[in-house]
Ligand SMILES: Nc1ncnc2c1ncn2[C@@H]1O[C@H](COP(=O)(O)OP(=O)(O)O)[C@@H](O)[C@H]1O
């Protein structure tokens with residue numbers, strides 16, 4: 001294990017995981033907002049919005065994430081010219097965040113939509129009968145009741161997103177899997193040890209997330 | 225305020241796919257009038273009710289409320305709905321809110337009335353329907369009869385011009401039917417305009433100004449209750465009454 005006693009190597013490991021956290025943090029927020037909007041589209045009374053939401057979900061849920069991230073780099077950046085920063089590292093970071101968010105939003109959308117489907121139809125109908133608008137209905141009546149059954153799947157999505165953040169490595173973002181590759185290339189004699197340290201760090205980060213979301217879901221269990 | 229009747233349906237037709245659910249239905253309801261709609265299951269009574277606040281759209285004909293054609297969508301439609309109280313068979317109280325919050329929601333969110341004023345009114349409405357002591361409970365903690373009375377209070381909190389009741393007692397245990405009908409009867413006496421779909425013939429006799437009989441999507445006949453129950457004109461109505469009055 002002396003590979004990590006070298007301060008430079010230790011720094012590589014720490015920076016790799018910090019990058020995973022930064023990618024996950026930004027992408028999870030963006031994916032949550034976007035997924036919520038997409039779910040609203042999917043249940044909206046406007047056919048164009050419903051088609052847009054469905055199109056997004058079908059496209060991103062069925063495309064490999066590696067392709068999505070590569071598209072962000074070669075398509076959005078190189079071909080279309082979308083640039084977030086002069087600094088190539090910062091730019092690649094944001095391109096990866098865009099790809100991770102767009103991809104994850106499709107799953108968030110479907111989790112929220114299936115949560116919405118657990119709310120009895122009569123709830124939305126009574127709200128409409130009172131004169132609530134579509135957005136009031138969603139915000140005040142449907143989503144608060146749907147969220148209780150959305151929390152657990154959102155936990156799984158967050159866990160998947162954290163692991164998926166390693167795919168940002170394909171466009172050169174210095175995240176954990178790139179760090180691991182670098183260390184293994186430098187210290188081939190300690191491959192197994194290096195691998196275990198990285199894997200167990202992910203496990204240590206994500207096991208509490210799983211328990212946390214399960215506990216939250218149980219607390220919010222709807223009474224009807 | 226216009227002088228035409230509050231609710232005017234003219235030659236309304238509604239299809240669900242190939243199923244012709246409302247056939248040339250014409251019905252007028254005056255201000256303060258109580259119309260009880262009866263008829264066999266599947267005859268289109270719920271659809272008729274739901275069409276009046278546009279929870280269902282119609283295919284042809286016209287529905288006017290308070291002198292105006294029903295708005296198609298948007299804010300105008302929301303405003304119309306806020307003026308027509310609706311009470312459902314399955315209560316449909318908002319499961320995540322207390323009884324008081326259920327009653328206050330419409331005035332606060334739709335009418336933008338102040339919470340303080342709304343709260344006063346909500347509490348007095350809950351008192352009036354006899355469940356003031358349940359104000360802070362969740363719907364699930366109440367009996368069916370109490371939930372339905374809360375639902376009536378929720379609709380009344382909007383100070384509607386008319387109330388639609390779609391089989392309000394059909395989901396209740398028999399011992400709770402009376403408490404809900406009592407509230408409805410007192411509303412009728414106070415001059416509320418009401419359309420009530422029900423199988424409670426006793427309520428129809430006691431509280432209705434007019435009984436409308438539906439079968440197969442058609443409004444077959446309308447008459448004051450004494451006349452309708454004493455001397456139904458159509459074969460369909462006689463047949464229906466002989467079945468329901470046996471029990
Ligand atoms: N949303 C719907 N889609 C298709 N058919 C429907 C729908 N709602 C009601 N129907 C049909 O329309 C007919 C009239 O229904 P309804 O108005 O509920 O009758 P009632 O309230 O008198 O029992 C029934 O045959 C019913 O099955």
Ligand SMILES: [Mg+2]
Nearest residue numbers: 269270271391
């Ligand atoms: Mg019905």
